[in-house]
Amino acid sequence: MTKRATIEHRQRAFRCGQVAIVGRPNVGKSTLVNAIVGARISITSKKPQTTRSKLLGIVTTAEAQIILVDTPGFQTLHRSRLNERMNRSVRDGLAGVDAIVVVMEAGKVDAGDREVLALLPERTPAIAALNKVDKLRDKARLLPNMAEIALLHEFAAIVPISAEKGSQLDALRVEVIKLLPEGSRLYAQDDLTDRDERFLAAEFIREKIFRALGDEVPYATMVAIDSFEAERALRRIHATVYVDKASQRAILLGEGGARMKAIGSAARRDMERLFGDRVFLEIWVRVKSGWADDERMLDRIGY
Ligand SMILES: Nc1nc2c(ncn2[C@@H]2O[C@H](COP(=O)(O)OP(=O)(O)OP(=O)(O)O)[C@@H](O)[C@H]2O)c(=O)[nH]1
Numbered sequence: 001m002t003k004r005a006t007i008e009h010r011q012r013a014f015r016c017g018q019v020a021i022v023g024r025p026n027v028g029k030s031t032l033v034n035a036i037v038g039a040r041i042s043i044t045s046k047k048p049q050t051t052r053s054k055l056l057g058i059v060t061t062a063e064a065q066i067i068l069v070d071t072p073g074f075q076t077l078h079r080s081r082l083n084e085r086m087n088r089s090v091r092d093g094l095a096g097v098d099a100i101v102v103v104m105e106a107g108k109v110d111a112g113d114r115e116v117l118a119l120l121p122e123r124t125p126a127i128a129a130l131n132k133v134d135k136l137r138d139k140a141r142l143l144p145n146m147a148e149i150a151l152l153h154e155f156a157a158i159v160p161i162s163a164e165k166g167s168q169l170d171a172l173r174v175e176v177i178k179l180l181p182e183g184s185r186l187y188a189q190d191d192l193t194d195r196d197e198r199f200l201a202a203e204f205i206r207e208k209i210f211r212a213l214g215d216e217v218p219y220a221t222m223v224a225i226d227s228f229e230a231e232r233a234l235r236r237i238h239a240t241v242y243v244d245k246a247s248q249r250a251i252l253l254g255e256g257g258a259r260m261k262a263i264g265s266a267a268r269r270d271m272e273r274l275f276g277d278r279v280f281l282e283i284w285v286r287v288k289s290g291w292a293d294d295e296r297m298l299d300r301i302g303y
């Protein structure tokens with residue numbers, strides 16, 4: 001190798017590291033993870049507290065492998081074993097990462113954002129991603145907003161983005177890669193996530209429930225996969241959706257089971273897209289009061 005080639009090689013040393021994505025509920029963390037990874041692996045909805053547990057989103061380019069740690073939004077309102085686990089998942093997500101991306105909504109800093117900023121470990125470099133710029137009517141608010149945020153924490157960069165529209169994601173990725181240590185990749189080139197198909201299947205069902213129903217039922221819902229069999233080009237999946245009360249079961253089923261059927265079809269289409277094979281999906285709905293405080297159930301789901 002000539003001297004020049006060696007220098008170029010050094011300049012282009014491969015980087016690999018873990019990046020925690022944190023922020024208050026509903027700011028668009030999971031949408032951002034999906035947008036950077038380029039596949040829908042983390043479920044999203046208009047409702048807060050959609051993500052319940054840590055999940056990795058992995059993206060490998062010619063120069064780096066970025067391992068994104070999607071976390072639940074930090075919970076301050078309700079108390080249950082599930083919520084305690086969700087907060088633990090945020091704290092665990094922050095521990096031992098190489099960098100942090102704090103997602104906030106462009107144009108405002110609220111009390112929830114401040115609570116998240118207070119959790120940031122001092123030594124880990126952090127970037128502020130100001131999401132949903134597409135929603136910000138008065139673009140003149142952006143500069144003072146960035147100035148305000150610069151005073152709240154020592155950020156390596158502050159990048160306004162739209163995870164949904166895909167704007168400024170390249171700029172964000174460049175800033176993220178700068179913070180990663182040199183090193184070879186930890187996951188295979190084409191890995192998208194650390195979670196298995198079983199977990200993702202349960203999550204797709206939960207996503208459709210979050211999207212289809214009001215403010216009560218999604219939070220009273222948990223999805224368990226009873227069996228998951230891969231035959232040639234077919235996944236045969238049996239799932240149970242648990243709810244807290246009989247009234248919620250009736251809402252979820254809808255007239256003649258129509259609502260649950262629509263939820264199942266939508267979830268199945270997502271599974272087929274991600275798994276690349278046909279899916280046979282059967283879903284039962286059962287009542288199990290107090291599941292959110294049942295440690296054994298939470299363990300079984302992988303929350
Ligand atoms: N207009 C707009 N909406 C966005 C953008 N990014 C995310 N959203 C929407 O914001 C809502 C919340 O997105 P999620 O990705 O589920 O948010 P989250 O931070 O992961 O939420 P939790 O997991 O509940 O903490 C969804 O309805 C998204 O479609 C964006 O850039 N612009």
Ligand SMILES: [Mg+2]
Nearest residue numbers: 029030050051
């Ligand atoms: Mg989320």
